[in-house]
Amino acid sequence: MARAKSPEKRQAILQAAAREIAASGLGASTAKIAKGADVAEGTLFTYFASKDELFNELYLELKGEVYRRINAEFPYKATLQVRARHVWTESLNWSIERPEERKASVQLGVSDVVTVATRERIGSQQRGAVEETLGEIAARGVFKDLPPGFAASAMGAMQDAVIDTVARKPRQKAVLVEKGFDAFWRMAK
Amino acid sequence: MARAKSPEKRQAILQAAAREIAASGLGASTAKIAKGADVAEGTLFTYFASKDELFNELYLELKGEVYRRINAEFPYKATLQVRARHVWTESLNWSIERPEERKASVQLGVSDVVTVATRERIGSQQRGAVEETLGEIAARGVFKDLPPGFAASAMGAMQDAVIDTVARKPRQKAVLVEKGFDAFWRMAK
Amino acid sequence: MARAKSPEKRQAILQAAAREIAASGLGASTAKIAKGADVAEGTLFTYFASKDELFNELYLELKGEVYRRINAEFPYKATLQVRARHVWTESLNWSIERPEERKASVQLGVSDVVTVATRERIGSQQRGAVEETLGEIAARGVFKDLPPGFAASAMGAMQDAVIDTVARKPRQKAVLVEKGFDAFWRMAK
Amino acid sequence: MARAKSPEKRQAILQAAAREIAASGLGASTAKIAKGADVAEGTLFTYFASKDELFNELYLELKGEVYRRINAEFPYKATLQVRARHVWTESLNWSIERPEERKASVQLGVSDVVTVATRERIGSQQRGAVEETLGEIAARGVFKDLPPGFAASAMGAMQDAVIDTVARKPRQKAVLVEKGFDAFWRMAK
DNA sequence: GATGAATGAGGTTTCATTCAT
DNA sequence: TATGAATGAAACCTCATTCAT
Structure with a gap:
């Protein structure tokens, strides 16, 4: 049998893509991404049929990472506020700790390369606890x-506000994450 | 004597740019923008030295439009809540009424083509009343x-949540704008 | 006004294309064609939207050249045999004198890049006298x-036989052209 | 001991190559050909050192098929006209019955990938009876x-005319094959 | 000032071929 | 021998920008 496709290489390409998008937007060239992943230009296309497919997979991957992080150690039995704070804190920390991934995720999110189909595929797997909590x-x-979905949008939006502010005042990160939640919670109380 | 540069043409180019960005992202070509503005490809460059300059000017223009709309008929003497609601409603309605401009504005906002210098130039003109209110x-x-600036970020973020929801439930636009403010105001009360 | 598109450049590209196709088949690269025409790679695409369009236009051009040559000095009033010999001789001489054009024409003819639409466009202009004669x-x-059209095919086919043979015995060109017609005419007599 | 090369696989690759060339010209990719033959991309290269070699072998194969068909049941003792008609009919029927092979054969024939050496190798095996007849x-x-060789070219050429016409009037196939020969024979009588 | 032809670097993708498995 | 992942050159085409008109 021939060489098997290497998951490490796939991952390297995805990571390089996130890095490049963070650095130069969706115009990031496949050539640079390949070089960043230390593979040949052509190799990228054995893992992803096209640039668009790569970007869609990346979006899925990034969203998946957040959900996985939230679901790990999710306090299923706790009060709503505790669970909400868990969702808030974990997803926010991911964004703050991995600014490149977040930047890529945002750019992809507002663009048209990420298809509706891709967006729909997100979380149908284990979005569970998060959705339940937001519900x-x-x-x-x-x-x-307000319509269902608004609460979720609002949490995301308020997190954006925190992230923006953390970017300007990194020292106050911990306080911002906490007080930010308190602000959000005022709306839910 | 040479012909003077026509403000109408400049405006047409900016509008076409917004339209094209909304339609195809920041990859929108100068050729298409020029065609959309009904001017020759080269003409675009007599009004804007480069694509980047055009995009920076556009960003300024779009932000300026919102501020101009808020400042018109601003209820300087009213209570804080009334003034805040004015800011909220006017800027939100602009976004909802002009989806292409908003889409372009968002894309530009998350990208790197808009320089820090440009971002700083915003509103130094007449941001006045808005800034005072947000302060x-x-x-x-x-x-x-929370740090200064967070409130402003939060309002913008909550507006994004409203816009997203309006996009899904256009019928409830009026309610969403109003109740959305009530939600925001809970944090400020 | 801007520079006008130059017919000379267009012609140079078409000629270079014929040369390159003769040399390396339909795989001839647009880069080489452009270089052969002494224009920039991109320029080719201001004259022809795509490689396919260029090749279709070239096919038309080559076929047109032959028809123009035949129609010039066409002996409308002569006997059928004289008119047939005129068609035979002129088109054959074109092929023999311009081997590259002919080679390109043949390659294009047997390929799929030349669309049915293109083939139909041929000669609807001045195919007149030729068609009448072949009819x-x-x-x-x-x-x-035999079905209409067979005679035309047969003449073309017999000309191919002559061309092949001239390629092997160039000295006998004149005799081959003449006797070749006599051979063809035996079928028509 | 290592596995022996399988003649079936070789044959499958040649057939797939003919099919692909008929469908997409000489640009047909080795990957597609391999897939069409149901073998791995690399396997193709254990049977043929390069794409060019494959194409040359294919040309030989296709020409060989025709000769084999003509030689089977060749009426050695019959009159010249009967023998000529046999050559005409058998080769023509092959072309008509196997349009893909013929299309591939023509494309290869007018191209430069088929070397002079390959062309010379044709029929040195069993071209015998055909050559004798054409002589x-x-x-x-x-x-x-006319020079020797012209008769052969002429027969091939007239067959092309028949094939073209059959493609347009498939119903008249039988008549065209027969009357086509009569036309050709007029030149030889 | 206005135009759009001209440019060539750079983008995405394909492909023949090699080689680890 | 068979496989198909890996490679990077080269293909076609787009584009921001310049400049002759």
């Missing part, structure tokens, strides 16, 4: 007068 | 424990 | 028992 | 005033 929040506070 | 909000509620 | 031939000799 | 024809009718 409970949506039934409370101001959110109960 | 007052920043000193209240949860925001007073 | 008369088709009604005579062995051809009258 | 006799070359000494008769109009052909006796």
Whole structure:
């Protein structure tokens, strides 16, 4: 049998793609990505049929990482506030700890290369606990007068605000994450 | 004497740029933008030295439009809540009424083509009333424990949440704008 | 006004394309064609939207050249045999005098890049006299028992035989052209 | 001991090559050919050292098929006309029955990938009876005033005319093959 | 100032061939 | 021998920018 496709190489390409997108936007060239992953230009295309497919897979990968992180050690039995804080903190920390991945994720998110199909594939697997938690929040506070989904959007939005501020005041990271949640929670209370 | 540069043409190019960015991202070609503005390819470069300059000017223009709209009929003498609601409503309506401009604005915002210098130039003109209002909000509620600037980020972020939701439920636009503000205001109260 | 598109450049590209196709087949690269025409790689695409379009236009051009040559000084009033010999001789001489053009024409003819639409466009202009002559031939000799179009195919085919033979015995060119027609004419008599 | 090379696989590759060339010209990729033959990409190169070698072998194979068909049941003792008609009919039927092989054969024939050496190798094996027959024809009718080889070219050329016409009028296949020969024979009589 | 032809670097993707398995 | 992943040169084409008109 011939050489097997190497998961490490696939991963290296995805990581390089995230790095390049963070550095130069969606215009990042496949040539640079390949070089960044230390593979030949052509090799990229044995792992991903096209640049678009690579970008869609990357988006999935990045979103998946966050969900995996949240689900690990999820406090299923705790109060809503504790669970909400867990979701908030874990996803926020991921964004702050991996700024390149986050930047790539945002760029992909607002662009048209990520298809609806890709967006729909996200989390149908283990979005479970997060969705359940957000669903409970949506039934409370101001959110109960607003369409379902708004609470989730609002949490994401408030996290963006925290991230932006952390970028300007990195020292206050811990406080921002905590107080940021308190701010968000005011809406849910 | 040579012909003078026409402000109409400049405007047409900026509008076409916004349209093209909304349609195909920052990869939008100068050729298409020029065609969209009904001018020759080369003409674009007599109004803007480079694609990057065009995009920076566009960003400024788009942000400026929002500020101009907020400042028109600004209720200087009203209570903070009334003023805040004005800011919220006017900027949000702009985004909802002009989806292409907003999409372009977001894409430019998350990209690196818009320089720090450009971002700093924003509103140094007439941001006045908005800044004053947001400053007052920043000193209240949860925001007073958070760095200055967080309140502004939070409002922008919450507006994004509203816009996303309006995109999915256009019928509820009016309610969303109003209740969205109520949600935001809970944090400031 | 800007520079006008130069017919000379267009012609140079077409000629270079014929040369390159003769030399290396339809795989001839646009880069080499451009270089052969002494224009930049990109320039080729301001004259022809794609390689395929260039090749289709070239096919048209080559076929057109032959028809133009035949129609010049066409002996409209002469006997059928004289007119047929005129068609035979002129088109054959074109092929023999311009071996590269002919080679390109043949390669294009048997390939799929030349579309049906292109083939249909040929000669609808001035194919006139040729068609009329071939039509008369088709009604005579062995051809009258065969479908219309067969006579034309047969003439072309017999010319190919002559060209092949001239390639091997260039000295006998004149005799081959003449006796070749006599051979063909035997079928029409 | 190592496995022996399988003649079936070799044959499958040649057939797939013919099919692919018919479908997409000489640009047909070795990868597609391999897939069409149901072997791995690399396997193709254990049977043929290069794409060019494969194409040369294919040309030989295709020409060989025709000769084999003609030689089977060749009426050695019959009159010249009967023998000539046999050559005509058998080779023509092969072309008509196997359009892909013929198309590939033509494309290869007009291209430069098939070397002179390959062309010379053809039929040195069993071209015997055909050559003898064509030799006799070359000494008769109009052909006796033309170089040797012209008769053969002429027969091939007239067959092309028949094939072209059959492609347009498939119903008349039988008549075209027969009357086509009559047309050709007029030149030899 | 306005135009759009001209440019050539750079983009994505394909491909013949090699070679580890 | 068979496989198909790996390679990087080269293919076609796009594009920001320049400049003759």
